[in-house]
Amino acid sequence: MADTKTKTGRWLGIFSPLERREEPLAPRWLFVRRLAINVGIALLVVLISLFAGMLGYHHFEELDWTESFGHAAMILGGMGPYGPPKHESSELFEGIYALYSGLLLVGVTGLILSPVFHRVMHQLHLPDDTEVEGDTAKPKLKPRSKTKA
Template sequence: MIWRGFEHRSDPLLPRRRFVRRVARTLLAGMIVVAASLAIGMLGYHCTEGMGWLDAYANAAMILSGMGPLAAPQTGAGKLFAGSYALYSGLVVMFLTGLLFAPFAHRLLHRFHLERDKGSSQP
């Protein structure tokens, strides 16, 4: 299981070694999502536009990165696919941003909670 959740705020701060493993798992999950999304885009361009695999890769990678397609779609199916894939790619970018920043944001907030709890327990 890639995602095990985060420690509770009453738990101690995760040791650096385990935190690095958490970040590595998150990066692996992100790379899997990118690879699957790229494969979907390549297959879609190959099937709807009849592009070769290299051209399909280039177009899918450009849309997934937010740059836009290299070649404008010529068929109706290609236009529908390109529009749908562009919308999907935008959501993937937002999802990946949250996924990749989550361990760092959680660690920062967890540290603030620990410092606040230490400060409030003293008279």
């Protein structure tokens, strides 16, 4: 099996590796980039799913393309179908497409929100600037560099 990781640790050159617990918080531009990539992927998946629904309605219900778009968009958006299906095969298609659309909603929501959740969790787990000793908190002291006199 071919190795899909590049030398920098990115998967297919799209996703940057997430920072670990001991690493500092990623800069804001990197967070916005991660969010934009995830939104773009989610939009692409939704558009492909909409087109697949249009194909199904065009084939099984024998609707024209604009009506197929309307029916597929209503199911994909969670509103439900316009009316009862005409054929038994279209009933099966509508049921499968509705189940798929519900799972797609959960998946796309998770994909879009994952960079936000990661950033919030990383901020909550960053080390504090103070050390707690007993009942008092003291700021951490930075080590002094040794200079020759």
